[in-house]
Every structure is written in structure tokens, then in C-alpha cells.
Amino acid sequence: MSDAATALQGVAMAPRVPARVFASFRRTGRSQAAYALAAPAFVLMLLMLIGPLAGVIALSFTDYQLGAPAFSWIGLSNYREMFADRVFWISLKNTLTYVAIVVPGAVALGLGVALLIQSGAGLKSWYRTVYFLPVMATLIAMAIVWEFMLHPQFGLVNGLLRAAGLQGHSWLQDRGTALYSLCVIGIWQATGFNMVLFLAGLVSIPKHLYDAAEIDGAEGAWSRFRLVTWPMLGPVTLFVVAISAIRSFQVFDTVQVLTKGGPSKSSEVLIYTMYTEGFEFFRSGYGAAVTVVFLAFVLLLTLLKSALGNREVHYA
Numbered sequence: 268m269s270d271a272a273t274a275l276q277g278v279a280m281a282p283r284v285p286a287r288v289f290a291s292f293r294r295t296g297r298s299q300a301a302y303a304l305a306a307p308a309f310v311l312m313l314l315m316l317i318g319p320l321a322g323v324i325a326l327s328f329t330d331y332q333l334g335a336p337a338f339s340w341i342g343l344s345n346y347r348e349m350f351a352d353r354v355f356w357i358s359l360k361n362t363l364t365y366v367a368i369v370v371p372g373a374v375a376l377g378l379g380v381a382l383l384i385q386s387g388a389g390l391k392s393w394y395r396t397v398y399f400l401p402v403m404a405t406l407i408a409m410a411i412v413w414e415f416m417l418h419p420q421f422g423l424v425n426g427l428l429r430a431a432g433l434q435g436h437s438w439l440q441d442r443g444t445a446l447y448s449l450c451v452i453g454i455w456q457a458t459g460f461n462m463v464l465f466l467a468g469l470v471s472i473p474k475h476l477y478d479a480a481e482i483d484g485a486e487g488a489w490s491r492f493r494l495v496t497w498p499m500l501g502p503v504t505l506f507v508v509a510i511s512a513i514r515s516f517q518v519f520d521t522v523q524v525l526t527k528g529g530p531s532k533s534s535e536v537l538i539y540t541m542y543t544e545g546f547e548f549f550r551s552g553y554g555a556a557v558t559v560v561f562l563a564f565v566l567l568l569t570l571l572k573s574a575l576g577n578r579e580v581h582y583a
Contacts, residue, residue: 320562323555323558323559323562324555324559326551326552326555327345327346327552327555327556327558327559328340328341328342328343328345328552329341329552330344330345330552331551331552332549332550332551332552333545333546333549333551334549338552341552345552345553345555345556346556348553349553349556349557349560354532354535354540355540355557357532357535358528358532358535358536358537358539358540359537359560361446361533361534361535361536362516362518362536362537364446364450365446365449365450365453365515365518365536366512366515366516368447368450368453368454369450369453369454369457369511369515369518370508370511370512370515372450372454373453373454373457373458373461373511374461374504374507374508374511376454376458376461377457377458377459377460377461377462377464377465377507378461378465378500378504380394380398380458380462381461381462381465381466381469382465382469382492382496384398384462384466385466385469385470395462395463395466398458398459398462399459399460399462399463400459401455401456401458401459402456402457402459402460402463406456406520406521407520407524409452409456410452410520410521410524410525411524413452413521413525414439414524414525417438417439417448419435419436419437419438419440422435422438424438439525439526440530441530442530442531442533443533445526445529445530445533445534446533446534448525449518449521449522449525449526449534452521452525453515453518453521457511457514457515460510461507461511464503464506464507464510465500465503465504465507467503468499468500468502468503468504469496469500471499472495472496472499472500476495476499477491477495480494480495505572505575506572508572509568509569509571509572512568513565513568513569516537516538516561516564516565516568517538518536518538519536519538519539519542522534522535522536522538522539523539523542527539528540528543537557537560537561537564538561540554540557541554541557541558541561542554544557
């Protein structure tokens, strides 16, 4: 037998590798490639998000003060002190009140403005730009403008009230109106952002749904809104509510510029309490505990939004 025939016979008699082994090798190679491609993003997330979050949580169990050379582990002492602190409960109540007023107001106004712009015949781009200006402007600069507008002596708001025969008011210096004045500014600032989101949702609604609703007898604007527009805007509305709530929980700029939490803590919110404890009183451990509570609220809103977002849209 020739050498070539012997070689061919050896190959034919060699044990065959099952196809599933090759498939396993391919899957392993793809998995390793996927992990290699995802590794930079995971490392970046670890350094930028998870690492600082873990550091804040660990810091909340210490008595660390900003600039101190050493610190001690004190367990849950910061949390016990926080839950017994009257200022914390006031700031939490003010934050929840702010969210409860700003979120519905900004969502309703954003939807209303979006419907008016979408139904208009012309100048849509101009109106979109005008209503979006508060979002693009620096909030601190706009807060200074609002401070002049709400000034008790020469403010524009009191000037208009006096021109109408009504008495002016110290909007930012009164305990009964300071927080609500900040709520009005928050609604004004968030309306433009919500408008853009609702406009994107309105544009994506198929036109034939309105034609079908009109054939079925929905002739009025309210009927078309109730039967078509509002159900189709369900996912967008859920997203807008969640984003508005998270942004409202993060209110700080207007409080810092306009009221500094006053008068008598009537407008102090959670983030301002964090700021004062950590950077004015240098109680970094206690401020970290307040931060953990704040992050828990934000996480709760995010999980609630994710849970509700998985539901299907139901049509009226």
C-alpha cells in the first residue's frame, strides 16, 4: 500500500469530533468576545457610578468630618440621629410637597402646550423654541431673574397686583408662600422639557387612528383625545412623570439662590440639607446618610417606572 493510501486510511479511521463540541467552542469564543467588548463600559460604570455610590454608603456609617485626618465606624448612629432630627423631617416633607405640586403641574402644562402647538397651523418651530428656552437657560441665572420679579417692593409680580388694585406680598420671605413660589418656578422650568417629550409622542401617533375614530363617531376634539391621543401617549406620559419626579427630587439651585431653605426651614429640601450638613457644618458622615435616603427615593421611583413601563397600553 502506498504512503498516500495509508495516510488517507489513517484520517478515515481517526475519531470524529462531534458537531456539538464545535458549537460549544464557537459559543465560548463569542462569549469571551462579548465580555471583552463590554469590559470597558463595565469598568467605567464601576469607577463612575458603583464606586462612588459604595463610598457614600460606607461613609454614612462613619463619623467622618470634612478635613478630619481620621474617622471611626459608628454603625447606624447617623441614621438614628437623622430620623430623630426635626430638620430632616421638615426637609423631607418639603421635598415631597414640592414633588407633589411640580410633577402634576409640569406634566399637565407640558401636555397642554404640546397639544396646542401640534394643532396649530404655523409657527410651530417658533413656539417650540420659546417654550423650551427655560430648559436651555441656566437655572441659577433664571432664579436671579425670578428673585427680582418676586421682590416685595419693586418686583414685577407685585407691580401687576398693585395695578389691578390688589395688595402685594413678600413671596419668598413668607413661610406660607416661599415653598409654593419655588414650586411655580419649578413648573415653569420643567414645562418646556415635558412639552418636547409629548410632542415626540404626538408625532408618532398614526393618523389613520383618528380617521377610524371619526368613522366610529368620535367627532369632537375631546372624544378624539380620550379615545386615541391619551391612550397612545400612555408610555410617553409614564416616562414624563418618572423623569419629572426624579428631577423634582433633585431641586437645589432655586432653593440655594432664592431662599437658602428659609424662612425658618420652610423651603429646605433634602439636597439642601445634604449640602449644609456636608459643606457648611462639615458633617460628611451625616450628610452621606441623608444622601442614602435621597438615593433610596430616586431608586424607588426608577423601579416603579420600570415596573409600570413593562405593562401594555390599554385603549379606551
